Amino acid sequence: MNKLNWGMIGGGEGSQIGLAHRIGAGLDGKFQLAAGALDIVPEKSRAYGVQLGIDKERAYGNWKEMLAGELKRSDRVDLVTVATPNETHFEITKAFLENGFDVLCEKPMTMNPEEGKSIVEIAKKQNRICAVNYGYTGYPLVRHMRAAVKRGDLGKIRVVHAEFAGGFFADAADANNPRVRWRFDPKQAGVSAVTGDAGIHALHMACFVTAQEVSSLSADFATCVEGRTLEDDSLIAFRMTEGTVGRLWTSGLAIGRTHGLTIQVFGEKGGFRWQQEHPNQLFWTPLGHATQILERGGAGLSAEADRASRVTVGHAEGMPLAFANIYRDLGEVIQAKREGLKADPLAEEYPTAEDGFRSIAVIFAAVESAKHDSKWVELNFDE
Amino acid sequence: MNKLNWGMIGGGEGSQIGLAHRIGAGLDGKFQLAAGALDIVPEKSRAYGVQLGIDKERAYGNWKEMLAGELKRSDRVDLVTVATPNETHFEITKAFLENGFDVLCEKPMTMNPEEGKSIVEIAKKQNRICAVNYGYTGYPLVRHMRAAVKRGDLGKIRVVHAEFAGGFFADAADANNPRVRWRFDPKQAGVSAVTGDAGIHALHMACFVTAQEVSSLSADFATCVEGRTLEDDSLIAFRMTEGTVGRLWTSGLAIGRTHGLTIQVFGEKGGFRWQQEHPNQLFWTPLGHATQILERGGAGLSAEADRASRVTVGHAEGMPLAFANIYRDLGEVIQAKREGLKADPLAEEYPTAEDGFRSIAVIFAAVESAKHDSKWVELNFDE
């Protein structure tokens, strides 16, 4: 097995998301970190790359250097991860796609739907992979929900209820904390704070699990902490393309909820309940029967769940392994492509540029609705 | 201690709510069931009354007989509970109040706000107690939340999130089940099904805990099971009189959630999380600290919680004891009145006609919003 060459942009020293990507990419031994432009400061970027074991000549000072450098190489990176500040995702992703690289971009893929649509088109035209890191979809039991919905265990899906509500922005004293401040600065965060940053995960998961898109919505945005110009709590009612009714609550003020991503799916024949904080259990209730606790790695799960599962039942698998599932799928698909083979269809479950584009379009629609008396706004991704 | 005489209208044989009221009223030995008109069928009404130990002459055939009969007695009932079908609450409650009785009415107190306002005014004019049975407010830890908010433990309340989402109306095969059918028949259920029936409890609890009223709202109603004309799922965004942001999700389709009443309260300095299915634990998180599990009956709770608590910590107290707290408070207030004394202010926490009126006004506003593109509707209870 030859390892695939992996390159990373952003995710420098001390970056949590950078660490999560490195663990995820490295976990199965499919990828080796071969190149990087890891920090906004060129010297730091190069030094940290070397520190991580990248060859000196591929420890670049910035992404443009990296693009130029890699283009010259025959062993150029097989996958580029873009984990830079949000407002730079579009430009970098676009540049790498146009130059023939496969890309995994952090969410949000772009700052607006126009750029999003543009990425979708470029990836298509270039015939490149552009994945978007809605990493929570890598959890085995999230994939199980999707599979069970798809095969009809729940019948028609009536209601999906998603939440991403935690206390991460609850401390008013954080006004000058840089980790918090930029989220509420429209120049850096764009049109939305918690909805575009956290809620977007829950929203995407609602789409992922139901295999539907949002078709219309009504939103209420609220700003509770003084001095903020973007929302720190929002509520969105929506409808989906197959008629499912959606509810999404996002909050950064929910003190006591550690993370807060949860999803509930209710069909004619049963209901699911799952929360990211305890990802190895899925509550499944068939209509008229007692609730069952499905355990990751346990008997009777779908092939989709088992495929994404690594260690024996009863041993928690956490977020780094969910990320690793995204990378493993990408690795399989890229290798198959290299060898001219068809990848296992189950490897094609990773979120794509389409997902990235649609998610940001929904956020924009929500902003519009919230500005106009919560009026219903339609979305049409088929035109 | 002389027991108070208690009369009941509705709550006949096999009625769950009737049983809950009898347990609640009887639990502390403050009330004795002295009169009743328990069933819509006069013979059954009389027979069941006698079976429950009521004197034959006070086991009435219907509420009008009861009103006439009790008026003639010097030992007339001290409190009348109205637990009849919803559409009769107004007429019966009105008649007893106007004739000088104190009343505890099941929710919803009336079918519309006009009737609700009228009850408020009659009770005021007659100087009678008119309580409304939002019985879940009788739980010790719900009272603790209210007390803690009032004394400022949470600082300004930013967001209150309430849910009443269960699977009670999820089975499409229940279309002809009488227990379910009437809830979706506008003639019997009025303008709303799950929101007016279940959601109203969660909504009232949001008001009870924050000591605020709803000032405006935007609602989305959805009907997912074919053949229904009223909503079986709804989402309401609201604002409260002191600026708190509110979220309310109501559903009868949430298979796997046994009951589904939960409330979360988030202030500047901390957050609460409570669910009716496990009413003896309250999750309390002070900003920046670990979540604490407060146990009913445990050390360090408020006087309001301790007063409503009966057995030692670690022993669950359930819904019948919450109901009993409403009755105990009413008993204390009625006895104090009889004796010309002032009742303990903590006994005055039971929900009143004002609460009944405001709740139904909010439901009507939600219906209006849902009919008009989820536009925001204002409520003003001060005019």
Next chain:
Amino acid sequence: MNKLNWGMIGGGEGSQIGLAHRIGAGLDGKFQLAAGALDIVPEKSRAYGVQLGIDKERAYGNWKEMLAGELKRSDRVDLVTVATPNETHFEITKAFLENGFDVLCEKPMTMNPEEGKSIVEIAKKQNRICAVNYGYTGYPLVRHMRAAVKRGDLGKIRVVHAEFAGGFFADAADANNPRVRWRFDPKQAGVSAVTGDAGIHALHMACFVTAQEVSSLSADFATCVEGRTLEDDSLIAFRMTEGTVGRLWTSGLAIGRTHGLTIQVFGEKGGFRWQQEHPNQLFWTPLGHATQILERGGAGLSAEADRASRVTVGHAEGMPLAFANIYRDLGEVIQAKREGLKADPLAEEYPTAEDGFRSIAVIFAAVESAKHDSKWVELNFDE
């Protein structure tokens, strides 16, 4: 329905257990408190009786007065509850049984097995009911476990694991707290502290659920808090009459466990897990399948569970309603006896003098084992 006359000995003002008995006995309207000797101080005893609504002439100063007074009456009490300090249970229970009264005695029924055996024989000879208040067996889901074991859902029972471990005696500063001190004083507490007081409940529940008796045991007693002469933590390995392996851990030092009574039952075909702190849920795992959460009041439970259940599913029923089930059963059996009828066999599930005797015999055997290098001690209840 004529109410049965109920008399109570002990359970005076401020007594938690007295309150629990009054709620339990009164809940279904089967019993009225007709006589009492409620306090050790005669004046207090009479005054509190009157305060609770007992006729002055039946508000006795002590139990001997009560026995004499009731014997003279044709409407003498139908059931006497004995809730006095432990060391007086035997004498009082004996006296009332011998004079033809039916008795419900608090646990432990006696201070030693000899007295226990004697009570069994007296009750038999007199043909009177002698029930013992292992009140936790009144929970619907505990009765469900027993019923499910009996009907073979679990196959042969291999292991039963019981615990009663809480932090109730963890505070060394409680050395002079009278609520705690007497538990460790052999004169008042007898041969054992936590095992005889708390563990005995868990032990009885193991017997109740499996319908077996303890046949042999090995015990380890430990005393961790300085100044105590009796154990504050113990571990018992045992075997049961049908071959089940038993484990019992009792502790008063387990800080953070609010109550701590739990039971787990493992058979060839499935396992149960239940805890008193959340009595409305029972975890049931059929071999090879996912764990199910059985809800009190939910579909598919046994007749035994449904019979003991009062309010609709999703509404907690707590400890007072478990006590009420014991009283309701006793009421049914006593009424049937009065009327010369056979009671519903399901009403005969309350714990009896046999249970009281066997439990205390097991405690004595444990003390013996603990004193002798944890050697195995046999019990034989058939001789």
Next chain:
Amino acid sequence: MNKLNWGMIGGGEGSQIGLAHRIGAGLDGKFQLAAGALDIVPEKSRAYGVQLGIDKERAYGNWKEMLAGELKRSDRVDLVTVATPNETHFEITKAFLENGFDVLCEKPMTMNPEEGKSIVEIAKKQNRICAVNYGYTGYPLVRHMRAAVKRGDLGKIRVVHAEFAGGFFADAADANNPRVRWRFDPKQAGVSAVTGDAGIHALHMACFVTAQEVSSLSADFATCVEGRTLEDDSLIAFRMTEGTVGRLWTSGLAIGRTHGLTIQVFGEKGGFRWQQEHPNQLFWTPLGHATQILERGGAGLSAEADRASRVTVGHAEGMPLAFANIYRDLGEVIQAKREGLKADPLAEEYPTAEDGFRSIAVIFAAVESAKHDSKWVELNFDE
């Protein structure tokens, strides 16, 4: 950073524990898999090594080849992991230690205490690291418990209660399942089945967390499934070197418990409760206060916990990351040794040959006690 060379013996294709080791060793990029003898069948061993990316010449056919081969190299492996069948651990570990390699051996380190003691002495004499993979001690919150006990948060530790009870050996139909059969075959499993295999983890954790050793014990072993000669359930009472009272329940029959490793620690001033299935939460109750839920990655934990923590709070870290912590510590200590430096003392927390020896000695003592009427057996590790 130069990667350390890592070699693995055992853990061939399809081995769960092999996968867990590879993930754990690889996670931080400290080790690279440089050599291996992965399967008992030489051809498979070599082929699988190559498949995992090992150079052909270091993909050995068996451990003896590997020892000989590596001895000849200047870049010989820095750490050898032994994950072969239990009865071979001693011979292999001994051979590598004697030839100057550092070793991480799977548990149980040896089949009896004599061999265990011998390994301790060899490692000491050779001045080599011999670690034993009690991998669950790598969890951040387990390390926090140890640190909190050490710094006195709980005062004197009174009771430690450990369990490893799951349903893994509950299916009687597994009699011929090779995964199960060998555990009950004394030739392969040694003197004990579930106690030596599973209970030993819980026992070691009790020692790890309290920083004490077992000083005496009384054990009961039971065999419930027909046809087995070793125990499938056991109960052990023990005492520890600083006077702590211990309780250990081990079972393979506990249907419905997915994994079942839990630990509770009770001191004078507070109590801990932790379970392996939800490793990111630790329940901490200070005496007289509400229970707190400590979250991995949250504020206020010990340096020991934070050091072992990787991703942000609210994101589960699972078992592979606990293993990775053992490897990271070993990596740091080995690197420090190479460079003649002192490693961070916090890196020295991994379990050692001493732990492996003492654990197996305790198991042997338990077997002896169980055979002799549960008599108390003393252990003395100081002689």
